[in-house]
Amino acid sequence: MINRMLKHFEDELASIRSGLEGFRKRFRREAEHINLNDKGQEDPNVTRLVDSFAWVSAKNAIQIDSLRTRHIEEFAQIVSPNLFRTLPTVVKAHFKPNPDDFNKPVFLDKKVEVEIDVINKGDENTQVTLCNSLPITFSPVEISSFKLEQTPFEHAIPENLDTKHALYCLRVALDPISLEVDMKQVLSQPLQLHFSNESIGRNVADIINHALLDVAITIDNQDQSVSLGRENFKPLVIDNDFIVSPIAKHEIPIYFKLKEYFSIPEKRHFFIVRNPYDIAVEPGQRVYLDFYLNELGSALVEEKKLEVKINKTLFSNLFHQTSEPIRVNYQELSYPVIADASQSHIQVYSIDRVFRIGNEGATEIPPILGKEATDFNQQLYWSQTTKLGRGRNIKALSGQEVKHLIFPLNKSSDTLQNGFTAYSEITCFDAFLANKVHVGNQIIVNTEEALAGEFTVGGVAIQPNLVSTDEQNYWNMLKLLSFNMSQLLTVENAKESLKGFLRLFINTNATHHELNVIYDVTAKKINSPFLLEGRMVFVPGMKIEITLDNSELNADYSLFIELLNDFFLAQTAFDRCCQLMVSYTSFNWPTKVFDAQLGERVCS
Structure with a gap:
């Protein structure tokens, strides 16, 4: 259904492009004919007109492509809004407890935000806000x-x-x-x-x-x-x-x-x-x-x-705060969300909730993509898009992604003719974190927990940050959603099919040995017994046999195959079963056979 809808949408866009291109070529032929009648001398006015039309045509083409991207982007917001976002920057930290004041285990939950003073030699201390990424009990x-x-x-x-x-x-x-x-x-x-x-x-x-x-x-x-x-x-x-x-x-x-x-x-x-x-x-x-x-x-x-x-953990550079107020006057197509008017290096990672300020206080505006039905003719709602920043006017570094809010023009704009003021609850990150935190820094965590001791920075893992949102990510999501385990039975090369889907999760510019060591993939139909509600039932499914090349000993084999087993179960329908068997090419390593389990996918 989705593929047919997208195919129809692509055909419509192709016809529009074809019409624009034909009009542009005819316009240029007419211009060349005018130049020839003028004894080959170019008329600067005609040349300027042709160049102007070429610019307008290119701009229209960009707008047409943005419609397609926007269509898939909103679809991605429904299905998995976080999957293709850039990963947070990770700070590795080692906690050294103070023996005089720390004598009981202390639990630091995930997503707990910590205010950190980074002690730099010879410089003033730098304050940074980080978020605990791993729920950990410091002992x-x-x-x-x-x-x-x-x-x-x-x-x-x-x-x-x-x-x-x-x-x-x-x-x-x-x-x-x-x-x-x-x-x-x-x-x-x-x-x-x-x-x-x-x-x-x-x-x-x-x-x-x-x-x-x-x-x-x-x-x-x-x-x-x-x-x-x-x-x-x-x-x-x-x-x-x-x-x-x-x-x-x-x-x-x-x-x-x-x-x-x-x-x-x-x-x-x-x-x-x-x-x-x-x-x-x-x-x-x-x-x-x-x-x-x-x-x-x-x-x-x-x-x-x-x-x-x-007592080692990972912090991420994400934290939550409230955005600067936005004045919506219905004269702009979209409104940039600014994290902090005084700090241009604080960028918006995601828009979590949006509120309208009125006489009755703050009222939450529902997103266009939600579980509840939205009246598109009467109701105020919000959507979002991503654009590139252009200098200081929107408090973002030029070339960096900026989140924009989009509001409807419908009956709600008639009741709010003078516009309204809105703000957002957002997740942010510090774009300059790598310049503030370095290996060997001592950091002081100011939390409500009794963390008597000091942290030492063990490193900062910077994740690649794309300059603009890659349209291919959204097509990758559609490929991932359309992946069916039966494909491993029907395709000519099951190994390349599996590796192709696993590549959707990685940076294509990086080398990952785990993908290179996949030597062979074979899928077979099976029937496995399961005890369901006191009855023994034989459930049809698939047995996947994978051979890994371990001759170079350059991959993390055991961790990788456990993730593969989870991946196959997630892709298997709930009324089918899946079993993974992994063997190796060298050193007589024993074969790993996972138990057959029912799938986790709620729809096939």
Whole structure:
């Protein structure tokens, strides 16, 4: 239905373009005929007229194209408004608690905005507003040591540990920062760990995720080790709660997880450990986290720069505020939304809500694209468009994107003949953040939480910011929405078809090894049994067999295939099933077979 509608729209635009082009060619022929009658001498008035018409024709062509873009842009606002927006700039930060004042775990929720004073040597402190991107519990502990051990182990091990396959143990020692720290309370909260290495290629975090058999907690000087289970160790890159990008409730999380997997590699290093048990431990006592690995853990033996850290997080440059008031006089086609009249480097990331100021106070104006029906003849509503800024007159850097509001001319404009004043609740970002925050900066967070300590900046990951909105993004969205799992059965080259859709989530100018290692893709029809409402039912579906080329060891294989499994489930209809099986070309790596699951897509 959508494709037919767009095809009809394209045909209409093509006919308009054809008419304009034919008129322009005929006009130029007439002009050349006039010049020839004048003995070949050009008439400057005719030349100026021809050039003027060429300019008008080009402007009309731009307006026609903008109609098409606007049509698809508003469609994108309905389906997934945040998917193709530029990712936020990410600031990596490491919290070092003060042992005198910090003795209990403190939770910093996602989207909590923090006022930061950046301490620059020799310069005045710079104030920056950032937003916490990862919900994290800061713990009053530090990692005093970590060591990779090989079997036989000289410490206590869990009773149910598979000693035949557990050949390695990465032992991480957690020490309280003071004797007053209640370690039992610390272990009852999630522990967010950061694994990293300096070698080029595969991340050590992916090696651990691939080789992990079990996670255990061992109390110092005790002969008992408590198994937490493999399921209580989870990478943040596959967790819906740790998506950095703004995301609406109706948007599909796996799309954003894939996008951030490719564009924010730092997220791949983070893991969260949850302890579901009540473990007896004395205040101030050392605790070990034991990560038991199979034969694939041998890759860690050669890692010389392995690091394990705690209390690391990511901040983004997004924050919320109220825009400058807008005076709507119905004499303009659109009205620029200005974040801050005094700071031209503060730009608008998204318009969240719009309000009209009247005698009765502020009244919210509904968007044109909403769940409730809109009376387009009577009701006041708003839409938005994106334009390029032109200098200081709209408080934006020239060439940067500026959000504009569009209001209707209907019966509502008759009741508000003199116009009205409006303002917006907006999400903003600091375009100059990279010039303010640098590696090694000390930052002070002024929050309501008792974060007694200091943050150290570990780096700033700048995301590519397009000068203008790429029209291709909207066509990519239509391709993504039209992707059907059955295509992998019918296309001649299923591998290229899959890689083509995965490329919709990445910057086309970047190289991503995960796409290059896809060696083969095969899809087969299956019927799998499911227990539904007490009855065994065989559900038709698809089994996807993927072979990855691991000969170069240059990709994060285990994290990538977990995201692929989520992607296939999101693309599978709810009344169908899907199963993923992944094999490798080299080193006799074991085949990974995911359980067959029912799809998540509510419509086919």
